[in-house]
Amino acid sequence: MLWSSSGIREARKEKGSAQPRWSKKLGGLSFHNSKIRELSDGNRVMETELSFGQTTFLLWVPPFLSYELWKLRIELSNLVGQTASKLAAIITTEAQKGESIVNLGSSLTPTSKSSWQSQSGFYAFGFYQQANGYAVGVFLAGIPEKTVVWTAIRDKLPALASVTLNFTSDGRLIMQSAQGEETAIANPPERAASASMLDSGNFVLYNSYKKIIWQSFESPTNTLLQGQRLTAGKELLSSVSESDQSTGIFRLKMQTDGNLVQYPVQTADTSEYAYWASGTDGKGSNVSLCLDDDGHLYLLNSTGTILNNLTQGGYPTKDVVYFMRIDVDGIFRLFSHNLHKNGNFSVIWSSSDNKCDPKGLCGLNGFCTMIDQDANCLCLPRFASVIEGNWSSGCERNFTAESCKSKDVGMKYIMQAVPNTVWEDNSFSSLTILTKDDCEAACLKDCNCEAATYKDGVCRKQKLPLRYGKRVLSDDNIAFIKEAISTSTINKTEPLGREKYSQKGIMILCISLGAFGLIMSVISAIAIYKNRVRAYRRLSNSGNVDLTMDVSPRSFTYSDLEKMTNGFKEELGRGSFGTVYKGTIWNGQKVVAVKRLEKVLTEGEREFQTEMKVIGRTHHKNLVRLLGYCHDGENRLLVYEYMSNGSLADILFNPEKKLCWDERIEIARNIAKGILYLHEECESQIIHCDIKPQNILMDEYRCPKISDFGLAKLLKPDQTNTFTGIRGTKGYVAPEWHRNQPVTVKADVYSFGIVLLELICCRKSVDWSFPEEEAILEEWAYSCFEAHELDKLVSGKDVDKRQLERIVKVGLWCILDEPSLRPSMKKVLLMLEGTVDVPIPPSPTSFLSTV
Known part of the structure; x- marks a missing residue:
């Protein structure tokens, strides 16, 4: 995409920027200020300024195309005369930076010169040891842990030490045994003239015009690297073991219907075999899984729209490498590694927390x-x-x-x-x-x-x-x-x-x-x-398998719900929005929770259905699924999926159901993910207004799911728990509710901060059975923090002290009186995960937080 100099001024209004990486001039034509820019719609592009005389152009390219910049020569041919050829030459030169050229006639052996390295020495292509022999692939050579990221002919038996890898004079890349038997490593459509191991981890073959005719990025095995894509119709296959890169028993498929799904191998692409899915089916026939330099893992369609953020990105980019892999156990994970720190790769995201989710892990019987x-x-x-x-x-x-x-x-x-x-x-x-x-x-x-x-x-x-x-x-x-x-x-x-x-x-x-x-x-x-x-056409959310679809919830009649609940016989609980009853659907095969809303606004049929459709389109593993609703006369009822373990309050405040420290922190992270989705990722922004343990339900795996989201706008103005005009529950409502200030997403941040402190201490936020100085949790927590006595908050139990301090600081930042000083939920999640540092928080009611 080309923009004139006037377009540059507009483009610079978009958010995000980076320092220029390089600048080049040729005969009055300058090519400079390459950077990654995030646009206001959330998409990212590589931006480059091109100047010739008094005219300046701005070139925007999606980041995943940066390793193919040579292709832009065709698009730039519309420029006048010599400008186009000069510009194309510059782009070609810049595209070849960070590569090490391999010429015809070069060869490798397992025991002498065994690999061709990239210019930085971080990636290498060549032989690596497997079992009692050798295989050919791409691996990380710049760190002590030699990690394989791509394998050629992965199911071929390991080669003997006498084998040779030849880049022949006629442009073929072959592995040749001592007996002369040849095996092709790559099959380009035409003769190759040179090869290169790029710093991106992509091994490529060029023709005589320096055009890429084959590349390892287009045939991934079990790993995606930064800048690489998994395109529609392709899949990643797990390995047999950590030391054997042969094809394993699990696959991750980027389906042509737009859904990213995990299956066992040798099964049909149908829902009964799936054990994880992105829920983006029906969103397009050309959807790709992409990984950016900052750890942003997402699904992108052909129009450049991000359909699903598997991770939010924003992770450090300096001296850090990221890659995504479907592991031997069938779970796909995003890894990071700091190049200046010794140690293994760190997992920063995984498709499932339950290691028993992958189907077929334990084989037959x-x-x-x-x-x-x-x-x-x-x-x-x-x-x-x-x-x-x-x-x-x-x-x-x-x-x-x-x-x-x-x-x-x-x-x-x-x-x-x-x-x-x-x-x-x-x-x-x-x-x-x-x-x-x-x-x-x-x-x-x-x-x-x-x-x-x-x-x-x-x-x-x-x-x-x-x-x-x-x-x-x-x-x-x-x-x-x-x-x-x-x-x-x-x-x-x-x-x-x-x-x-x-x-x-x-x-x-x-x-x-x-x-x-x-x-x-x-x-x-x-x-x-x-x-x-x-x-496959229905909503499916059994266990942790998330086969969600973008369909509206079903409309029920009141008589339907009477039958489903056996006359509203079994009451599960009462909340700020009404009473919940147990029911069944599908001829008694599926248990559901039916909520009878009380004191709701008397809206028209269309308005109520619109709100239900908005709520019904919110699909996230940490949100309770809305299955249906009833708008029959004065009756307003909602049908939700049933949560077998009750609420977080039932577990957290019950001495007989104690959660360990790691479980509590994982619950906190998952709650934060659910709130972040409501605030920033769903179709219409939703402020919950009543985050509390009673509204956080626990599924069979003790995974938290937020309930009652999107209902606040349906309540009458006088429908409250404790204060007129205030929606929420005493002890969890933000101070701005009492000050007639505009209520924003920061009100939910405050409530989350209170819940986070309760998770740390395993007690309610207000409990007068404690001594007076400990009765109000937020005040006592800050007092312990200030006095460096955080052990008191966990009753002296042995927990990770650094992690405890970090989590307490996050909670104290969330409960500041001034909404603008509270972090966003995205920042909260990054702090909980340890991705960003947490500064020292001020007192929740200090002067600085109220000015």
Whole structure:
């Protein structure tokens, strides 16, 4: 994009700038002040000023194109005469800075000269050791930890030490064995004339015109580097292990529908196999995953619009490198490394906090369970690991299973229960049965049934192997595994009163149930197919899998909600916006929370539906999902997803449910992420107005989700908790509510600060059971901070002292009386994560904070 000198003046009104990186002049034509600029709409461009005579042009290019600046020669051909050729020459020269040219005839061997390094020496292309041999790829050579970021022909067996990598005189890049066998490393569309390892980590091949004809950035393996993109239709594949870069068992796909999704390998791109998604499906056919120099990881469409910020960016850029990788465990993470500090890479973002989320982690017949913060794989009863220590290899029977037609009277079967586990539903028959004992019996009677799952009166018969197993303590699903034992053992283990079937009776029953099962399987297959087709179009938020779509919540009638809640029979709680009842939808298969709003504004149908659609389009893992609403006469009700662990208040203030320090800090970060989304990232800015532990609900994984957002504007002016005209709860409302000052997002920052202090201390903000000087938490916290007695806030428990001081300082900054002095939620999150320093806060009610 070219702008005239008048355009430069306008462009400089946009926010953000950087120091000039270089300047160059040629025959009156100057090419200078290259910088990264953030525009007012949030997008980023590389800006360069071009001057010729009295005319100055401003060139803007998306940052991810900076490694392809040579392409701009075509666009600049519209300039007059020699200006274009001079300008193109300059751009070509600048594009080649930071590269080290490899000429035809060059070669590498694993044991002598093993790599071609970039000009800075930070990246290298060549041989690295793998198992008992060598592989070819790009790796970080400028730090002690040699980290591989790209691998050529990754599933080829490691090469021997006698192999040679040749850049032949006819422009081919090949690996040649001692016996003369050749393997192509790259397949460019035309003959290469030179190659280069760029400082960006991109290994490229040029033709004789210095045009890039092949580059490693366009065929990523498991990693994205700064300036690299994962384009539509491409995917990253995890490695087998940290030391083996062969293809692993997980993939991250940038789908053509705009959705970024994680799946196990060798599965269809459908929702039942997904375990994480960005929720950007339907946003365009040319969406890319991009990583900027400041750690900004985001999804960008073809018009330059950012669809989803996976990270906010703004991280340090000096002497820091960032890269994103789908790891061996199936979770993709953003890493950073300070070049002047020894140590490993630091994780600054990950797609999931639950390491059991990736489907297939434990292989066939294995299931994943969390122990503290780590995943652990277990086998089904009477099964053992196929390869000890290799989880993905799965589990196999440690007994011989007899055929259905076996006449061995010495072998009988019992059912072993594996409670609180969920598995892929690959059932061949589904029965509606009253009890789990009936489900066991039905599987025992069916010769074809090797396992069964039971939940909510539905028994699903399955054949082995079972896959995608995970223990979820809040889920009532039970798996039953058929186990063969000898007759002498069965008398000891079979439950008293279990019916004994003769061989003839079992045979007749098997034939009958087999015929019945065949009919039921056909019906079930049709139902399952239709359900799976609809599933990818529906909102899905099961566990941590976030397959969200930009659709409006459903409208219910009042009679619908009466049936769903059984006449509003079971009350879950009462809040500032109304009473919440337990209900079910989808024929009782999904539990929901139904909130009856009280004293809401009597708006028209269109206005109320508009507000509901705005709330319904807010999709974030730390916000409670709005599934539907009711606007029927005077009735106003909302239908939310159900949170099985209640509210944060139920856990935080309950001595029997103590949260450890790390859990509390992680909860604080996640709450901050949810508020930041409401303030800066959702379609319409939302000020919550009532952030408190009671409005922060906890899902089955104890992940916090903010509720009641977007409802403040629906309340009548006199609908308050404690003060007329004030929306919020005493102890959490910001001071500006009492001063008739305009209320901004900083009111939520104040409330978050109070909640943060409560998380630190595991107590309520106002509690008169404490001594008078400790009763008001915000005053006592600052007193302890000023006196360097922060241990008192955590009752002397052993916690990270530096982290405690940082978190307390963040809380004190949030609760300053003057709203303009409080940090934004973006700054709060960066301080909580330790990305930016936290200065010493003033007293919350000091003179400086009230002037």
